[in-house]
Amino acid sequence: MAKAPAARKAPVAKAQPPVPNRERPDEPKLYEASKEELLEFYKQMLLIRRFEEKAGQLYGLGLIGGFCHLYIGQEAVAVGLQSALSDKDSVITGYRDHGHMLLCGIPPKDVMAELTGRQAGISKGKGGSMHMFSVEHKFYGGHGIVGAQVSLGTGLAFGHKYRKDGGVALAYFGDGAANQGQVYESFNMAELWKLPIIYVIENNQYAMGTSVNRSSAEDQLYRRGESFRIPGIQVDGMDVLACRGAAEEALEWVRAGKGPIILEMKTYRYRGHSMSDPAKYRSREEVQAVRDKSDPIEHAKKLLEEMGVKEEDLKAAEQAIRKQVNEAADFAEQTPEPDPAELYTDVLVERY
Amino acid sequence: MAIEIKMPALSPTMEEGTLAKWLVKEGDTVKSGDIMAEIETDKATMEFEAVDEGTIGKILVAEGSEGVKVGTVIATLDGEGEEPASAEPKAEAPAEETEEKPKGESEETGASPAQEKVETGARQLFEAAKHDAAVADPALPEGTEMERMTLREALRDAMAEEMRRDDRVFVMGEEVAQYQGAYKVTQGLLDEFGEARVIDTPITEYGFAGIGSGAAMGGLKPIVEFMTFNFAMQAIDHIINSAAKTNYMSGGQMRCPIVFRGPNGAASRVAAQHSQNYGPWYASVPGLIVIAPYDAADAKGLLKAAIRTDDPVVFLENELLYGRSFDVPKIDDYVLPIGKARIMREGKDVTIVSYSIGVGLSLEAAETLAKEGIEAEVIDLRTLRPLDKKAVLESLKKTNRMVVVEEGWPTCSISSEILAIAMEEGFDDLDAPVLRVTDEDVPLPYAANLEKIALVNADKIVAAVKKVTYR
Numbered sequence: 001m002a003k004a005p006a007a008r009k010a011p012v013a014k015a016q017p018p019v020p021n022r023e024r025p026d027e028p029k030l031y032e033a034s035k036e037e038l039l040e041f042y043k044q045m046l047l048i049r050r051f052e053e054k055a056g057q058l059y060g061l062g063l064i065g066g067f068c069h070l071y072i073g074q075e076a077v078a079v080g081l082q083s084a085l086s087d088k089d090s091v092i093t094g095y096r097d098h099g100h101m102l103l104c105g106i107p108p109k110d111v112m113a114e115l116t117g118r119q120a121g122i123s124k125g126k127g128g129s130m131h132m133f134s135v136e137h138k139f140y141g142g143h144g145i146v147g148a149q150v151s152l153g154t155g156l157a158f159g160h161k162y163r164k165d166g167g168v169a170l171a172y173f174g175d176g177a178a179n180q181g182q183v184y185e186s187f188n189m190a191e192l193w194k195l196p197i198i199y200v201i202e203n204n205q206y207a208m209g210t211s212v213n214r215s216s217a218e219d220q221l222y223r224r225g226e227s228f229r230i231p232g233i234q235v236d237g238m239d240v241l242a243c244r245g246a247a248e249e250a251l252e253w254v255r256a257g258k259g260p261i262i263l264e265m266k267t268y269r270y271r272g273h274s275m276s277d278p279a280k281y282r283s284r285e286e287v288q289a290v291r292d293k294s295d296p297i298e299h300a301k302k303l304l305e306e307m308g309v310k311e312e313d314l315k316a317a318e319q320a321i322r323k324q325v326n327e328a329a330d331f332a333e334q335t336p337e338p339d340p341a342e343l344y345t346d347v348l349v350e351r352y
Numbered sequence: 353m354a355i356e357i358k359m360p361a362l363s364p365t366m367e368e369g370t371l372a373k374w375l376v377k378e379g380d381t382v383k384s385g386d387i388m389a390e391i392e393t394d395k396a397t398m399e400f401e402a403v404d405e406g407t408i409g410k411i412l413v414a415e416g417s418e419g420v421k422v423g424t425v426i427a428t429l430d431g432e433g434e435e436p437a438s439a440e441p442k443a444e445a446p447a448e449e450t451e452e453k454p455k456g457e458s459e460e461t462g463a464s465p466a467q468e469k470v471e472t473g474a475r476q477l478f479e480a481a482k483h484d485a486a487v488a489d490p491a492l493p494e495g496t497e498m499e500r501m502t503l504r505e506a507l508r509d510a511m512a513e514e515m516r517r518d519d520r521v522f523v524m525g526e527e528v529a530q531y532q533g534a535y536k537v538t539q540g541l542l543d544e545f546g547e548a549r550v551i552d553t554p555i556t557e558y559g560f561a562g563i564g565s566g567a568a569m570g571g572l573k574p575i576v577e578f579m580t581f582n583f584a585m586q587a588i589d590h591i592i593n594s595a596a597k598t599n600y601m602s603g604g605q606m607r608c609p610i611v612f613r614g615p616n617g618a619a620s621r622v623a624a625q626h627s628q629n630y631g632p633w634y635a636s637v638p639g640l641i642v643i644a645p646y647d648a649a650d651a652k653g654l655l656k657a658a659i660r661t662d663d664p665v666v667f668l669e670n671e672l673l674y675g676r677s678f679d680v681p682k683i684d685d686y687v688l689p690i691g692k693a694r695i696m697r698e699g700k701d702v703t704i705v706s707y708s709i710g711v712g713l714s715l716e717a718a719e720t721l722a723k724e725g726i727e728a729e730v731i732d733l734r735t736l737r738p739l740d741k742k743a744v745l746e747s748l749k750k751t752n753r754m755v756v757v758e759e760g761w762p763t764c765s766i767s768s769e770i771l772a773i774a775m776e777e778g779f780d781d782l783d784a785p786v787l788r789v790t791d792e793d794v795p796l797p798y799a800a801n802l803e804k805i806a807l808v809n810a811d812k813i814v815a816a817v818k819k820v821t822y823r
Contacts, residue, residue, distance in 0.1 A: 090570065124603030131601035140569050140606065145593050151559050152594060155566020162522065162548065162572060185559025192554070346604035347638050349662035352691030352738050 024231045025253045025261060031080070031244035035307045041083060041240045042300045043317050045075035048099040049297060050325045051108055052271075055098065055115055059275045063333060064115045067144075068129045071099035073270040076296035077202055078103050080243020081170060081263075084251055088167035090160070092140040092153040094177060095130035096202075096269075104139040108324060112332035120335040124342060138167075147180030149173060150199065154186040157197035157260075168254050169197045176207025178221050187228040187260070194259040198250045199225070201264045202237065208273040209281040222264035230260050237265030238294040241303075268294070354409050354428040361422040362391060362398045365478075365620050365672065369393045370418045371426060380408045382429070389415075389426075394504075394675050395536045406431045472800045473807030474620035477759060478672045480712035480810060483719075484679065485647065486697035486730075491688070498679035506648035506680050507537050507613075507669065510655035511575060513685070515545055518573060521659055524551040524560060525577030525614075534579045535615060535674055561587030561612070565594040568610040568664070575659060578614035581630045581668060587612075588633075595664035596639035609662045613655070616644070616668035617709060617759050618807060624795035629760030631707070634666040635736040635769070641690055642736040644668040646711035648678035650734055653688030661690060668736075670709045693740035695747070699727035702817050703747040705770050706757035707733040710808065714757045717813035726821055736766055744770060745778045752783040753820040759808050762790040784820040789813050 033041065052070040059068050071078070074096075082091065082103040093100050101111050106122060114121030114132050122132050130144040140156055143149040153171025160167040177183065178201050190197055201221045205212050212219045222232030231253070235246040243265065250261045268290045272279040279287075301314060359369065370392040376382055382402040389400040409428035413420055420426065501509075515521045522545075527534045529542040529552040542550040553560040557578065564576040578584040584591065595608045618627040635642045641663050645651040651669070658665040680686070696711060697718050704714040711732045718728040729747050733740060748754050754774055756767040767788035774786045792806040 092566070122603070123601055123605075126603055127601040131597075133598070133602040133606040135602075135606050140566070141598075141602075143594070145589060148562060148589065148594055151562020151590065152566035152569065154559075155563040155568070156570040157566075158563055159567045159570035159572050162567070182556075182558040182562055185554070185556035186563065188554055188556065189559060189563060346600045346602075348641070349599055349604075349607055349609075352641070352689070352735070 022229060023258070025233065025249050028233060028235065028242070028246040028249035030239070031241045031248060033241060033244070035304070035309060038241075038300060038304055038307065039309060039317070041079050041244070042297065042304060042314070043321065044079045044083070044103060045240065045297045045300060046318060047108070047321050047324070048075045048078070048102055050321050051102060051112070051328070052098060054325050054329050055112070056271065056275065058116065058329060058332070064129070065117070066128055066130075067095065068115065068275045069096040069273065070269070070271045070275075071096055073290070073296075074202060074204055074237065074267045075099060076240040076243050076300075077200070077237045077265045077267050078172075080240045081198075081200060081247045084244055084247035085168070085170065087138070088165055089170060090138040090140055090156045090167060091170045091172075092149045092156060093142070093172035094146065094149050094174065095142070095144050096174070097132060097142045098129070100172065101132060101134070101139055101142070104134065104137040106134050106137050106139065108328040109331045112328040113335050116332040117337065118332060118335045119338040119342065120331070124346070125338040126342070126346065147173060147177040147182050150177065150180070150183045151186045154190050154195060154197055157190065157195035158193070160196050161193070166255070167196065168251060169195075170200060171197060172200045172202055174207065175201060175203040175205065175212050175216065175221060176210070178224060179207075179215060184228070187225055187230055190260040191225075191228045191230050194257060196254045196257075197260045198247075198254055199230075199260060199262045201262065202267055203264055204267050204269040206269070206273065206281065208277065209279075211281070220264075222262055225260070225262045230262055232262035232264060234264045234266065237267030238296045238299065240296055240300055354430050355404050355406065356425045357388070357427040357429055359413075359420045359422050359424045359426050360391070360400060362393055363395060365675070366393050366422060368419050368421045371413050371415055371420050372397060374411060374415045376408050378408050378411055382406065382408060394502075402429075404429055404431075472621060473804040473809065474618060474672060476804070476809045477618070477709050477713065477807060478620070480716040481673050481676050481709055483712050483715035485694070485732075486715065487695060489649065489694060492681055497682040499682045500677050501648055501680050502675055502677050503648040503651050503669070504535065504537050504539075504674040506652035506678075507655055508539055508541070510652045511538070511659070512541060512544060514656055514659040515541070515549060520571065520573040521575065522549040522551065522572065523575040523577060524553055524564060526553055526555055526579050528552060528577050533577070535671060537669075537674070538577065557583050557586035558590065561590040562594065564610055564612075565590050565608055568595070568608045569598060569606055573609050573659065575611045575613060578612065580626060580671070581614050581616040582626050582628060584612065584614065584630070591634070591640070591664070591666065592637050596637050599663070600639055607662050608664045611655070611658045611665045611667055613658075613667035614669060615671040615674070617670050618791070618796055619671040621798060621800065621803060623798040627796040629708075629758070630666075631668055631736050631758075631760060632765045632769075634668075635739070635766060636764075637737075639664070640737060641665040642668065643690065643734065644708040644736055645734055646673070646696075646708055646732050648676070649680045649686070650688060650694070650732070652680055653686045654690065654734065656685075656687045657690050660687065668708065672709055691735045691738045691740055693743035694732045694734055695729060695743075696732050697728065697730040699729035699751065701727045701751055702753040702755065702821055703729045703731060703744070703751045704755050704757055704813065704817065705731045705733065705744055705747075707736060707766065708759065710757040710759045713759075713808060713810045713813060717810040717817065720810065720814050721817055724823075726817060726823065728817060733766070739769065739773075741773050741777065744773060745781070748774060748778045749781045752781055754782075754786040755813060755816045755820060756786065756788045757808060757813055758788065758790045760791055762788055762793055765790060784822065787816045787820055789816045
């Protein structure tokens with residue numbers, strides 16, 4: 001975990017060093033988190049996990065309808081990356097968006113009330129799980145069409161550059177979206193125009209029911225930018241410190257005006273693609289093995305214990321989160337549905 | 353025998369051009385591929401190459417000549433070994449009848465009968481687009497000074513004025529910057545605003561429609577030009593799923609103020625994949641504003657309004673109209689209201705409702721009908737969504753008869769929408785069934801004769817009006 005340059009693998013030591021034909025980012029290091037920082041990461045991951053478990057529960061009760069995609073298992077990715085952002089930066093993702101929203105600072109009850117389709121929801125109940133936004137928190141969705149957020153996010157980056165506001169766009173997409181054509185149209189323009197964007201491929205290994213190997217001719221997704229001269233880094237997405245370390249490296253690259261960068265986060269979702277997915281395409285053992293060996297929250301917990309954080313402090317943190325999530329769920333159940341008149345509002349901004 | 357070198361058609365809609373410069377002189381030998389002249393169309397300067405070998409005999413059209421019709425003999429070429437014959441000038445020779453290129457954009461159509469001959473359907477549309485509104489826009493103060501300009505210039509001025517006014521406005525698309533626009537609509541913008549605001553994109557409609565939408569969500573005001581709306585089908589997901597729905601899905605907090613613009617509808621002999629009217633497609637989508645102007649004044653005033661509004665706009669232009677000139681008010685900041693139709697000609701016997709290039713045909717039909725004693729009121733919808741139902745119903749109340757004219761397919765069209773409105777909300781005012789006059793319900797064919805049959809024309813409108821007026 002040393003941050004000192006000496007700790008890095010030194011490629012110069014090799015007898016026949018490969019000479020890169022263009023500049024590449026350094027291999028990211030594990031982030032050296034203080035006890036307080038790591039505790040914060042732990043809490044954030046736990047909030048997402050408990051929030052999603054609750055959402056799954058409410059879905060089972062019929063309080064949440066439609067499509068609902070849970071982020072359980074992937075928490076370290078968003079926590080590691082978004083903890084490195086500044087308030088100038090913008091975030092956009094697809095439909096597995098609840099966790100990213102919580103990390104943008106959107107209150108859990110606003111998100112949960114949207115899931116239950118209530119007036120108090122972040123989109124007044126008109127968006128639902130897949131279509132949530134908060135301009136105030138620079139969270140730009142929440143998009144239901146696989147891959148759309150990649151071009152839209154590139155547009156956000158275009159805006160940062162156009163306004164010269166120093167911001168960076170963080171655009172998440174999955175291993176499935178990585179095969180969409182518009183992703184490559186966007187890569188091309190982003191590199192051509194040196195846009196400040198981090199493309200984050202959350203590779204949870206299944207595009208709904210199709211594994212990466214069955215859908216991707218180049219399954220090392222961090223290499224997908226090669227044709228556009230966009231460098232890529234593969235990251236252990238189950239380790240929050242590795243994720244944060246990668247974010248540091250990527251942000252340094254992008255903020256230096258070197259154009260886009262790709263982070264492939266190797267991660268895993270424990271639940272089905274959506275609530276209605278029986279997940280027959282993988283074995284129960286496979287899921288269990290990841291849970292047992294690579295769970296990001298357990299990993300962080302172990303590190304915290306090693307750093308001397310007391311069991312009861314972790315318990316207290318957990319209890320506070322449970323309480324927060326339960327309150328959000330109670331609120332989302334009780335707060336009223338939108339007024340029928342709301343049907344006709346917000347179709348257009350102006351009157352004609 | 354001397355070979356005649358004729359003024360070439362350098363684009364599908366070109367009818368005439370300026371012979372800017374001769375690069376050869378009489379007596380020069382040329383071989384195939386040699387550049388003989390530079391010819392300017394309203395879109396570009398093109399080099400004109402020799403096809404045959406020989407000696408330039410006589411130059412019949414001097415350099416600098418403007419308005420040289422396609423097909424005019426501009427020089428003669430003597431074959432090898434021939435005496436440079438001083439060919440009899442046939443300078444005013446009309447285009448050959450076999451000339452397949454439909455004649456395109458020309459303000460002053462020659463008086464020669466051969467040139468008035470209508471060859472294709474697009475030609476009919478184009479000819480009819482000479483018609484100015486018979487009544488002035490009532491929104492204009494009386495005595496407003498007018499300026500004659502092409503639709504293309506009006507659109508360019510609208511963009512330039514809005515870009516001067518608001519630095520969030522930028523334009524992106526294929527060939528919009530260095531090439532000055534595939535149809536020269538963005539001519540001069542790069543010079544004035546620079547490459548940060550006038551942006552050439554690769555040929556990736558889906559990608560840049562998404563980038564534009566994302567930039568709009570992030571607070572900018574993009575104008576995304578599609579080289580034609582046919583190519584926007586690659587990008588329609590972002591227009592509909594990203595741009596149109598964002599405000600609603602976010603409960604009104606995230607906006608997408610973007611203008612998607614470009615030519616729409618049938619051009620000239622470009623056949624099925626490049627000739628379709630997307631008006632009805634986009635007009636069916638809540639959350640979008642859809643504008644399809646006919647004349648240059650509306651094009652300018654409505655494009656400025658489109659750029660200013662906070663809603664996403666699909667702005668449908670017409671390639672055949674780009675080179676047409678109309679009166680545009682000389683007003684500092686000419687902005688028109690979105691969603692308001694306009695009476696283009698007043699009448700009491702029948703209402704003809706149309707939009708875009710169909711308005712020209714409707715005005716032409718109205719002139720013909722007037723000679724037969726039928727006074728037609730012509731309404732230009734201008735905005736297809738939101739549709740100005742009130743204007744349509746008020747006119748129906750007055751005339752009790754209605755024909756809807758649309759350069760587009762009949763099924764699930766703007767016409768069928770107007771028919772539904774007339775039936776649902778104007779039933780008691782109807783003295784006859786409302787009829788629609790549209791293109792045939794087929795992909796647009798390439799063959800000149802078939803294209804002509806497939807497209808809407810003024811005769812079909814006249815026939816429909818006679819039907820609803822029981823004449």
